[in-house]
Structure formats: C-alpha cells, structure tokens
Amino acid sequence: MTDTVKYQLNESDMPRQWYNIAADMPNPCMPPLHPGTGQPASPQDFAPLFPMNIIEQEVSTKRWIDIPEPVLQIYAQWRPSPLCRARRFEQTLGTPAKIYFKFEGVSPAGSHKTNSSVAQVYYNKLAGTKRITTETGAGQWGSALSYACNIFGIPLKVYMVKVSYEQKPYRKNIMQVYGAEVVPSPTDTTNAGRAILAQDPNSLGSLGIAIAEAVEDAVLREDTKYTLGSVLNHVLLHQTIIGLEAQKQFKLAGDYPDVVIGCCGGGSNFGGIAGPFLMDKVNGKEVRLVGVESAACPTLTKGHFHYDFGDSAATTPLMPMYTLGHDFTPSGIHAGGLRYHGMSPIISQLKKDNLIEAYAYNQIECFTDAVAFARAEGIIPAPEASHAIRHAVVEALRAKEEGKEKVILFNLSGHGHFDMSAYENYLAGTIEDVPLPQSSLDAAWEKIKGLPSAA
Amino acid sequence: MTDTVKYQLNESDMPRQWYNIAADMPNPCMPPLHPGTGQPASPQDFAPLFPMNIIEQEVSTKRWIDIPEPVLQIYAQWRPSPLCRARRFEQTLGTPAKIYFKFEGVSPAGSHKTNSSVAQVYYNKLAGTKRITTETGAGQWGSALSYACNIFGIPLKVYMVKVSYEQKPYRKNIMQVYGAEVVPSPTDTTNAGRAILAQDPNSLGSLGIAIAEAVEDAVLREDTKYTLGSVLNHVLLHQTIIGLEAQKQFKLAGDYPDVVIGCCGGGSNFGGIAGPFLMDKVNGKEVRLVGVESAACPTLTKGHFHYDFGDSAATTPLMPMYTLGHDFTPSGIHAGGLRYHGMSPIISQLKKDNLIEAYAYNQIECFTDAVAFARAEGIIPAPEASHAIRHAVVEALRAKEEGKEKVILFNLSGHGHFDMSAYENYLAGTIEDVPLPQSSLDAAWEKIKGLPSAA
Numbered sequence: 001m002t003d004t005v006k007y008q009l010n011e012s013d014m015p016r017q018w019y020n021i022a023a024d025m026p027n028p029c030m031p032p033l034h035p036g037t038g039q040p041a042s043p044q045d046f047a048p049l050f051p052m053n054i055i056e057q058e059v060s061t062k063r064w065i066d067i068p069e070p071v072l073q074i075y076a077q078w079r080p081s082p083l084c085r086a087r088r089f090e091q092t093l094g095t096p097a098k099i100y101f102k103f104e105g106v107s108p109a110g111s112h113k114t115n116s117s118v119a120q121v122y123y124n125k126l127a128g129t130k131r132i133t134t135e136t137g138a139g140q141w142g143s144a145l146s147y148a149c150n151i152f153g154i155p156l157k158v159y160m161v162k163v164s165y166e167q168k169p170y171r172k173n174i175m176q177v178y179g180a181e182v183v184p185s186p187t188d189t190t191n192a193g194r195a196i197l198a199q200d201p202n203s204l205g206s207l208g209i210a211i212a213e214a215v216e217d218a219v220l221r222e223d224t225k226y227t228l229g230s231v232l233n234h235v236l237l238h239q240t241i242i243g244l245e246a247q248k249q250f251k252l253a254g255d256y257p258d259v260v261i262g263c264c265g266g267g268s269n270f271g272g273i274a275g276p277f278l279m280d281k282v283n284g285k286e287v288r289l290v291g292v293e294s295a296a297c298p299t300l301t302k303g304h305f306h307y308d309f310g311d312s313a314a315t316t317p318l319m320p321m322y323t324l325g326h327d328f329t330p331s332g333i334h335a336g337g338l339r340y341h342g343m344s345p346i347i348s349q350l351k352k353d354n355l356i357e358a359y360a361y362n363q364i365e366c367f368t369d370a371v372a373f374a375r376a377e378g379i380i381p382a383p384e385a386s387h388a389i390r391h392a393v394v395e396a397l398r399a400k401e402e403g404k405e406k407v408i409l410f411n412l413s414g415h416g417h418f419d420m421s422a423y424e425n426y427l428a429g430t431i432e433d434v435p436l437p438q439s440s441l442d443a444a445w446e447k448i449k450g451l452p453s454a455a
Numbered sequence: 456m457t458d459t460v461k462y463q464l465n466e467s468d469m470p471r472q473w474y475n476i477a478a479d480m481p482n483p484c485m486p487p488l489h490p491g492t493g494q495p496a497s498p499q500d501f502a503p504l505f506p507m508n509i510i511e512q513e514v515s516t517k518r519w520i521d522i523p524e525p526v527l528q529i530y531a532q533w534r535p536s537p538l539c540r541a542r543r544f545e546q547t548l549g550t551p552a553k554i555y556f557k558f559e560g561v562s563p564a565g566s567h568k569t570n571s572s573v574a575q576v577y578y579n580k581l582a583g584t585k586r587i588t589t590e591t592g593a594g595q596w597g598s599a600l601s602y603a604c605n606i607f608g609i610p611l612k613v614y615m616v617k618v619s620y621e622q623k624p625y626r627k628n629i630m631q632v633y634g635a636e637v638v639p640s641p642t643d644t645t646n647a648g649r650a651i652l653a654q655d656p657n658s659l660g661s662l663g664i665a666i667a668e669a670v671e672d673a674v675l676r677e678d679t680k681y682t683l684g685s686v687l688n689h690v691l692l693h694q695t696i697i698g699l700e701a702q703k704q705f706k707l708a709g710d711y712p713d714v715v716i717g718c719c720g721g722g723s724n725f726g727g728i729a730g731p732f733l734m735d736k737v738n739g740k741e742v743r744l745v746g747v748e749s750a751a752c753p754t755l756t757k758g759h760f761h762y763d764f765g766d767s768a769a770t771t772p773l774m775p776m777y778t779l780g781h782d783f784t785p786s787g788i789h790a791g792g793l794r795y796h797g798m799s800p801i802i803s804q805l806k807k808d809n810l811i812e813a814y815a816y817n818q819i820e821c822f823t824d825a826v827a828f829a830r831a832e833g834i835i836p837a838p839e840a841s842h843a844i845r846h847a848v849v850e851a852l853r854a855k856e857e858g859k860e861k862v863i864l865f866n867l868s869g870h871g872h873f874d875m876s877a878y879e880n881y882l883a884g885t886i887e888d889v890p891l892p893q894s895s896l897d898a899a900w901e902k903i904k905g906l907p908s909a910a
Contacts, residue, residue, distance in 0.1 A: 005531050008463060076460050077539070077833060084532070088606070106561065108833025110872070150830050151543070170875035176882050177829050374632050375605050378532060378563025417565070417872035420625035427631050 003087060007249040009080035015244040016067055018237045021275040021346050023063035024282045027353055029233075029345040030320040030454055033307060038452055041317045048219045049226045051127030054120065057234040065237060067119075074118045074151060078107045079241065083249035089376035090396070097399035097406040098255065099392055102246050102273060103379070104413050109174070111382065111414030112269045113144030113229055116238035120227050121148040130223035135159045135185065135210035138336030139171025140382075140414060141229030146178035159185040159213045162205035164336070170418050185210040192216050192313065206329075207339070208312025215315065230266025231310065231319075231344050239272025242411060247276055250409075257287060257409035259395055263387040264291035264300065264358065265337040267344030273411040278355060289356040291347060292387040294338040296434065297330035299323065300351050300358035302441055307452040308342055320454040321348040325444030331434035333363050334422035335383035341444075359391055362433040366390045367426040370416070382414035383422050460542055462704040464535035470699040471522055473692045476730040476801050478518035479737045482808055484688075484800040485775040485909055488762060493907055496772045503674045504681045506582030509575065512689040520692065522574075529573045529606060533562045534696065538704035544831035545851070552854035552861040553710065554847055557701050557728060558834070559868050564629070566837065566869030567724045568599030568684055571693035575682050576603040585678035590614045590640065590665035593791030594626025595837075595869060596684030601633035614640040614668045617660035619791070625873050640665040647671050647768065661784075662794070663767025670770065685721025686765065686774075686799050694727025697866060702731055705864075712742060712864035714850055718842040719746035719755065719813065720792040722799030728866040733810060744811040746802060747842040749793040751889065752785035754778065755806050755813035757896055762907040763797055775909040776803040780899030786889035788818050789877035790838035796899075814846055817888040821845045822881040825871070837869040838877050 022028065031040035043055045050058070057065065067075070086099040093099075104112035124132060132154050136142030142158045149156035158180050165172055165184035175182045185205045186193035192212035196203050203209075218226035228235065243260075250256050260277045262270030274289040281287050293300055299322050308323040310316035323342040330339045343351075350356045363383070370386035372393075373379070381389060388410040399406040416423065425431045477483065486495040498510045505513070512520065522530070541554040548554075559567035579587060587609055591597030597613045604611035613635050620627055620639040630637045640660045641648035647667035651658050658664075673681035683690065698715075705711050715732045717725030729744040736742050748755055754777050763778040765771035778797040785794045798806075805811045818838070825841035827848075828834070836844060843865040854861040871878065880886045 003528060004466060005528070006466065008465060010463060011459060011461065073458060073460070147833050151833075169879060173875045173879045173882065174835065177826055177835060177878055178833075179830055371632055375634055378602050378606075378633075380629065380632060415872075417870075418875075420628045420873075423632055424624060424628045427628065 005085050005087060007083040007252045009245060009248055011076045013248060014072065014075065014080050015241055016072070017064040018067055019240040019244055019276050019279060020060060020063055020065055020237055021240070021271060021278060022061045022233060024279050025346070025349060026282065027349060029349050033318040033452060035309065035315065035317055045317065049215065051124055051129055051225055053123045053127055054234055057237060058232060068122060071119050071122050075241070080245045081106050083246055083253070086377050089373055092372060092376045093393065093396050093400070095396040095400040096404065097396040097408050099396060100257065100407070100409045101412045102242055102409070104242060104269070104411060105379065105415035109144040109147045110417065111140045111144065112239060112242060112272060113140050114147060115241055115272065116229065116235045116268065117144040117148040118151070119238040121145070121152045121154060124225055125152045125154060129154060129225045131221070132156045132225055132227055133159070133214040133217045134227045134229070135207060135214040137161050137164055137207045137339070139164060139168060139175070139418070140337055142182070143171060143174045143178070144229070145227060146175040146180035149180065150178045156180040157217065158182045159187070159210040161185055161207055161210050162203070185213050187213060190216045206312065211311040212313040212315060230268040231342065233346060235268045236271035236275065236344060236346055239268045240275045242272040243274060243276035246273060246409065255407055257407045259288040259290055259406070259408055261290045261292060261388050261391050261408065261410040263338060263384045263413060264293045264343070264347065265384060266340050267291070267347035269411055269413040271344060271347055274356065278350070281355065290391055291356055291358045292391045293358065293360045294330070294333055294335055294387060295360040295362045296333045296436060297324065297339050297341070298360040299341065299343045301360045304445055305348060305352050305454055306448060307454050308448050310342060312341065318451060319345050321345045322351060323448065324441060325448045327447060328444035334419065335363065335387065337384040338387065361387055361390045364431055364433050367423070367431065369393045371426070379412065380416040380423070381412055382416045383419050385413045388412070458542060460540050462538040462707045464700060464703055466531045468703060469527065469530065469535050470696055471527065472519040473522055474695040474699055474731050474734060475515060475518055475520055475692055476695070476726060476733060477516045477688060479734050480801070480804060481737065482804060484804050488773040488907060490764065490770065490772055500772065504670065506579055506584055506680055508578045508582055509689055512692060513687060523577060526574050526577050530696070535700045536561050538701055538708070541832050544828055547827060547831045548848065548851050548855070550851040550855040551859065552851040552863050554851060555712065555862070555864045556867045557697055557864065559697060559724070559866065560834065560870035564599040564602045565872065566595045566599065567694060567697060567727060568595050569602060570696055570727065571684065571690045571723065572599040572603040573606070574693040576600070576607045576609060579680055580607045580609060584609060584680045586610050586612070586676065587680055587682055588612045588614070588669040588672045589682045590662065590669040592616050592619055592662045592794070594619060594623060594630070594873070595792055597637070598626060598629045598633070599684070600682060601630040601635035604635065605633045611635040612672065613637045614642070614665040616640055616662055616665050617658070640668050642668060645671045661767065666766040667768040667770060685723040686797065688801060690723045691726035691730065691799060691801055694723045695730045697727040698729060698731035701728060701864060710862055712862045714743040714745055714861070714863055716745045716747060716843050716846050716863065716865040718793060718839045718868060719748045719798070719802065720839060721795050722746070722802035724866055724868040726799060726802055729811065733805065736810065745846055746811055746813045747846045748813065748815045749785070749788055749790055749842060750815040750817045751788045751891060752779065752794050752796070753815040753891070754796065754798045756815045758798070759900055760803060760807050760909055761903060762909050763903050765797060767796065773906060774800050776800045777806060778903065779896060780903045782902060783899035789874060790818065790842065792839040793842065816842055816845045819886055819888050822878070822886065824848045826881070834867065835871040835878070836867055837871045838874050840868045843867070
C-alpha cells in the first residue's frame with residue numbers, strides 16, 4: 001500500500017500529561033462570581049458541587065498536569081485514537097488540500113466525552129464521593145458518565161430531559177446497560193422538579209430544569225457530587241489529550257495543520273483538539289484555530305462577552321463568557337450538543353483576544369456534507385461533528401479555488417449511530433433550518449445586560 | 456501502564472494474503488449439485504449469479520490468495536482491527552483464564568461483513584459488473600455491501616425483508632446514507648415478489664422471498680450480479696484476515712489461544728477467525744475451535760448433514776451442509792444473523808470430521824453475558840456476537856472451577872449500536888426464549904430427506 005490512511009500511535013506513545021490552556025493564555029479568564037454576592041467565587045463556593053481535587057484543577061494555571069495511572073489504563077482501551085487522512089473525501093471534493101481528522105468516535109460511549117468522564121469519576125472516587133448526579137439532554141455526556149461510574153463502582157443518577165427520555169430511548173438504554181439510574185426530568189423528587197410540575201404536570205423538561213435537579217440533588221446530600229461534561233476548565237483540560245495525540249501523529253505523518261477545526265457547543269471538544277495547537281501558536285507557529293457552532297445557537301458569532309449564569313434556571317455562579325442570555329432557547333436542531341446558550345470561559349477569552357475564529361452553519365448544509373463524508377470515508381458522523389466537517393469543506397473548497405495546498409485538521413468528535421433518525425429526516429427532506437430573528441437575540445440579551453459586565 | 460489491553464498492528468503489518476481453508480481440509484467439501492439435474496454444478500452454472508473471478512475463488516484449493524492492492528487500501532481504513540484483552544471482564548468473572556477478543560465492530564458498517572463486501576465488489580468491478588443486487592434481513596450485510604458499492608461506484612439494489620424495513624428503519628437509513636436503493640420485499644417488480652403478493656398483498660416478507668427476488672433480478676439482467684454475505688467458500692476466504700491478524704497479535708502478546716470461539720449463522724465470521732487456527736491444528740498444534748449458534752436455530756447441534764437448498768424458496772444449487780431443512784423457520788430472536796437454516800459447507804464438513812465443536816444457547820443467557828461484558832469493557836455487542844461471549848464465559852467459569860489457566864479468544868463480530876431495542880427489551884424483561892420442540896425439527900427434516908444424501 002502506498003497511501004497511508006491512518007496514523008496510529010501505540011499505547012506506549014499515549015501522552016502522560018494533560019495540557020492546561022490557562023498556562024499560555026495572554027489574558028487569563030476573569031473569575032467566576034458568586035451569584036448572591038457578585039464577588040469572585042472562592043474554591044470553597046464550589047465545594048458542595050465538586051470534590052476539592054477537581055476544584056484545584058479548575059483553578060490551576062500549571063502547564064502540565066499528570067494523567068493518573070488508573071485513568072491512563074482505562075484510556076488505553078480506545079486511545080490513542082486514530083488520526084486519519086480523508087483521501088477519498090479529498091477526491092470527492094477535488095481539492096488540493098490535505099484533510100485529516102481525529103476520530104473520537106472509537107470510544108466505548110462513542111464520543112470524546114469519555115476523556116473527561118473517566119477522569120472526573122476517578123477524582124471523585126479518590127475524594128470519597130459515594131454517589132454522582134448529572135443531567136443529560138441528547139445523552140452523549142450521560143452515556144459517557146454512566147460508562148465511567150460503572151467502572152469505578154459509583155452509583156449515578158442521570159436527570160434526562162423528559163422529551164429526550166421519551167423520544168430517544170436508545171441513549172437511555174445505553175446508560176441503563178452501563179448500570180446507571182436514568183429518570184425523566186422534571187421529577188417529583190426535587191424542589192426544582194416539583195415547582196415545575198406544579199405549574200405544568202405535563203412539562204417535557206429542559207436542560208435548565210435537569211441541571212437544577214441534578215445540582216439540588218448533589219448539594220443537599222453530603223455523599224453526592226455533581227459533574228458537568230463541558231464548559232469548565234477541568235473538562236477542557238481532560239480533552240487536551242486529543243490535540244496532544246494529534247500533534248504526535250502529525251509528526252509521524254511529516255505534516256502540520258494550517259487550520260484546526262472543532263464543533264463548539266460548550267467548547268470542550270474544540271478546546272481539546274485546539275488547545276495544544278494554541279500553545280504552538282503563542283510560541284510563534286502559524287496555525288488557525290476555528291470553532292464551529294450552529295446558526296441556531298450562534299454564541300461566539302452573535303453573542304455578547306458578558307457575565308451570565310451557566311444554567312437557564314439562573315442558579316450557578318456567574319461566568320465570564322460569550323452568551324446569548326441564559327434563557328435563550330434555540331430551535332430543536334438535531335445537534336443537541338450545540339444548543340448551549342453560553343460557552344467555555346477559556347474559549348470565550350481566546351475569541352475575545354482574536355486567537356481563535358468562529359463560524360456558524362445551518363443544519364441542512366451540515367447534513368449534506370456529513371452524508372458526502374460518510375459516502376467517502378464510511379463513517380457516519382454525529383450531527384454535532386457534522387458542523388466541523390462543514391467548515392473543513394469550506395476551507396477545502398477555498399483551497400481549490402485558490403489552487404493552494406493546505407493542511408486541514410478537524411475533530412470528528414463522535415459517531416452518529418444513535419442519531420440515525422436525524423439522517424432519516426434529512427434523507428426524507430423533512431429537516432428544517434429555522435431562521436433566528438435578531439429580535440430573539442435582542443430579547444435574550446435584554447434580560448442579562450443588568451448582570452455584571454465582563455468588559 | 457503495566458497492563459496492556461490491546462495489541463495493535465500497524466497498517467504495514469496487515470496480512471497481504473487470505474488463507475484458503477479448503478487447502479488444509481482432511482476431507483474436501485462435496486460438490487454443490489445442480490437443482491434441476493442433481494449432477495455436480497459446474498462453474499458455468501454459477502455464472503449468471505457471480506462473475507468468473509469470484510467463482511474461481513469459490514472452487515480454489517490454493518492455500519494462499521493475494522489480497523488485491525485496492526482492497527488492502529480500503530481495509531486499511533479500519534484494519535488491522537484490535538486484539539483486546541478483556542481484563543476487567545476476567546475480574547468480573549473471577550476467572551484465572553485470560554480472555555482475548557478480536558473486535559470487528561470497528562469497521563465502517565460496524566461488523567466483519569465489510570471484509571467480504573469490499574472484496575466482492577472489487578472483483579465485480581474488475582469483471583465489468585454494472586449493477587449488484589442482494590437481500591438483507593437484519594441489515595448487517597446490506598449496510599456493509601452498500602458501503603462497498605458506493606466506494607466502487609456500482610449501483611446496488613437491496614431487497615430488505617419488509618418486516619425489518621418497517622421495524623428497523625435505522626439499518627435502512629444507513630444503506631441510504633451510503634447511497635443504496637433499498638426496497639421492502641416482496642416487491643411487484645419481480646415474478647417471485649408478484650407471486651407472493653398475489654397470495655397475500657400484506658405479506659411481511661421473509662429472507663427466502665428476498666433472496667428469490669434478488670437472484671431473479673440478477674439472473675434476468677445481463678449487467679447485474681448477485682452477492683451473498685456468508686455461507687460460500689469465497690466469503691469465508693475473505694474473512695480469514697480476522698484470524699490471520701489475530702495470530703500476529705498473539706505473537707505480540709507472547710500468548711496462544713487454547714480455544715477460539717465465534718458465533719455461527721452462515722459460518723463466515725467463525726470461519727474467518729477459526730480458519731487460520733485450523734491450519735495450525737492440522738499441523739499438530741493443540742487448539743479447540745468452537746462455533747456457537749442460537750438454540751432457536753441449532754443447525755450444527757441438531758441439524759442433519761445432507762444436501763439442501765441454500766434458500767427457503769428452493770431455487771439455489773444444492774449444498775452439502777448441516778441443515779434444519781430449507782423451510783425451517785426459527786423464532787424471531789434478536790440475533791437475526793443466526794436465523795439461517797443451513798451452514799457453510801466448509802464449516803459443516805469440519806464439524807462432520809470432528810475438527811470443530813458446536814454449542815447452542817438461548818438468547819436470554821446471551822444478553823445477560825453481553826450486558827456483563829458491556830459493563831466491564833464498555834463495548835455493546837451485537838446480539839449475534841453475544842453468543843460467542845456466552846460460550847467464552849462458559850469456558851472461563853470452567854477454568855475457574857478447575858483452577859486452570861486457559862487462554863480464550865472470541866470474535867466480537869460487530870457492535871450492537873443498531874440493536875438497542877433488543878437491549879431495551881432485555882432490560883425490561885420482555886424478551887423470551889421460545890422453546891423449540893423436537894416435532895418442529897422432525898417436520899422440517901421430513902421435507903428434505905428425499906433430496907440427495909451427503910453421507
């Protein structure tokens with residue numbers, strides 16, 4: 001064979017440390033604020049939610065943080081993940097560009113989320129946590145966390161948005177196969193849930209409600225902690241293994257990317273692949289870093305850099321980030337993981353400092369490129385990842401127009417095996433791009449502009 | 456890390472030749488018979504169905520057959536597949552046995568089937584075939600063939616059993632994502648389909664009817680050939696890359712299996728992993744080879760070694776094989792790939808010659824072990840593969856009882872991402888083991904005992 005299509009590292013080549021983006025940011029993130037006092041939140045303020053070893057990671061500015069041996073041992077079941085060259089996709093596009101993708105869909109739960117779930121549960125185990133709660137919408141985080149909790153023997157309760165619980169039974173089933181307790185939110189077992197049910201006994205729930213239930217459950221019980229699958233610094237930290245592996249694999253390939261692309265919901269998969277390349281960039285290397293969001297939820301491209309709540313119920317500490325306003329509700333796109341009103345503070349600060357670029361696309365164009373990719377490479381991408389593919393295509397076609405060689409890297413953050421109903425709708429032509437009027441964005445912004453400014 | 460959990464070969468270590476089991480069989484297979492004349496079928500008799508380069512492989516006794524370069528290039532996208540050590544599953548079982556599994560679920564369509572679909576479509580392309588037909592039940596073969604036809608640009612028509620078409624839309628959608636035409640069988644476009652619809656306009660179809668439609672479509676059109684995803688010699692040939700890789704990986708591990716296990720429907724995944732070890736066995740190495748079938752369709756364990764038709768419509772050449780009778784209809788178990796009345800002639804002959812063993816299990820015990828496996832290793836197995844896991848557990852628990860070290864290898868032929876409804880039923884306790892009375896077996900046998908004997 002003449003044409004290598006994947007660059008595979010051995011277990012022994014797996015990175016032994018995570019890279020902390022905070023160490024190399026020209027401007028550090030502003031601190032989160034206590035929602036009651038408006039003062040910078042202290043580590044202690046997070047203690048009811050997270051164990052102290054995770055809070056230490058959250059505030060750390062140390063550049064390299066050792067990956068614990070037991071976490072490496074579990075990573076080794078699917079890591080290092082392959083770096084692939086999409087040769088047939090290049091041919092399909094007729095581009096002179098070289099397109100590489102890092103494939104995170106090889107993990108047991110099918111996405112990059114396990115990189116952080118395994119680490120978070122490990123630290124909770126170490127800290128003596130006896131029980132964990134979380135919320136899940138589409139179910140990627142819920143299934144990754146179920147997998148990890150099962151390995152470490154910590155019982156998990158997942159508050160799953162009721163409409164997803166009913167309409168996406170397969171994700172629920174995976175969590176159950178892994179042994180998690182999954183309940184449709186709102187429930188009648190929390191104050192937050194009961195308050196909603198009192199207003200509307202038939203409520204289908206929302207991510208905001210599910211977060212409020214999972215947080216309340218954790219805060220009220222001494223033995224229980226809460227976990228989050230994106231947005232926070234420690235989650236991005238755990239995901240940097242993606243980019244660190246990719247850098248080693250590019251050395252094998254004798255190549256280096258001109259542009260690094262990741263889809264962007266809360267920011268963890270983009271931060272994971274782009275972070276280690278940011279380190280190169282601040283050290284003078286020429287590389288563009290591109291986050292891709294849904295046009296239905298254009299946080300980085302149309303939001304405001306401002307303090308806002310992390311949840312739509314307005315209960316968490318205030319975070320300095322690009323936000324559409326915490327009660328902004330995007331249309332029901334298939335890429336559930338891209339429907340978050342806010343954005344990781346690290347990614348937000350990097351955008352503010354012009355170290356990264358951001359683009360937003362509608363879902364139909366993304367599915368069109370995802371199907372073309374599947375036909376060329378065989379892999380069916382998750383709807384979230386199709387946004388990264390869309391931008392890779394834009395870059396590749398621009399290279400074709402300009403007659404330029406260009407090296408493109410994108411993160412294929414997960415497979416779409418549990419999203420086939422989205423493809424069914426796309427193929428049947430029943431999928432829609434719902435326009436997002438400026439008035440909706442303005443209305444959501446009105447509600448938060450009284451919160452502390454992050455300017 | 457001290458404990459290696461996967462043995463990964465590089466692309467450059469991938470086997471360059473398939474191994475032909477026929478070369479080392481102490482007793483060769485008896486010839487297929489022409490269904491009209493009862494005389495041995497000539498290669499020409501198969502020419503309306505298959506191109507001559509595939510027919511040559513079907514009758515070849517050459518030990519090693521080169522894998523064409525373009526096929527290797529496509530294999531390289533997911534091959535070599537990993538050989539994994541199921542360390543946590545061993546701990547769960549508390550066994551002194553070492554359990555290894557070869558994971559074929561990493562292929563684009565999610566199972567071992569792509570090993571043969573890519574090769575078959577390549578040879579058809581070479582022979583000038585302009586169009587391909589096939590049938591599919593559960594959809595594993597249909598999706599693997601859709602993937603391959605798309606790569607080589609050959610239009611594919613899949614006759615999908617109507618009840619599956621309606622109840623398993625996701626498999627249909629995958630085939631459509633890969634660009635195949637999928638129609639619910641029976642159709643009104645073939646004589647075979649029209650005959651059924653005339654009797655019963657609401658017929659939900661059967662694999663037998665779908666085969667008859669796909670064959671008729673191919674035979675009546677000069678430009679069209681038919682493909683089959685199991686049973687035949689050339690399909691087993693293509694699958695031997697599984698066992699050949701496993702042998703190289705065991706060298707890396709410094710180990711060798713005492714027992715090699717594969718689930719057994721038509722026989723191709725079992726033949727693929729066990730074949731190369733059979734070569735060792737006939738050369739004096741001690742290794743047991745175990746095919747595992749469903750107790751609902753116990754071909755090797757309760758069938759007769761006899762000539763029978765390959766399809767339930769009784770139109771194909773007669774094959775010498777273990778069979779339950781071509782009109783035997785197994786209960787509707789979730790492992791659709793194990794519902795075949797017959798068995799690969801090669802596997803059948805090896806069983807007759809006591810070179811392999813066979814066991815049959817009910818589906819509930821298989822799902823129980825599959826869930827235990829998923830909790831330990833993270834991977835959700837296809838229902839078919841759960842039968843191989845079940846027997847691996849039996850071997851591992853026996854080793855525990857006997858206090859013996861033992862090295863177990865099984866083939867994890869595919870993932871279960873498109874079979875979550877089966878897990879849903881299992882978890883809900885609504886899955887059943889339907890007893891198979893001897894009288895049903897006797898009745899099916901009565902109908903074929905007038906066919907030529909294979910004794």
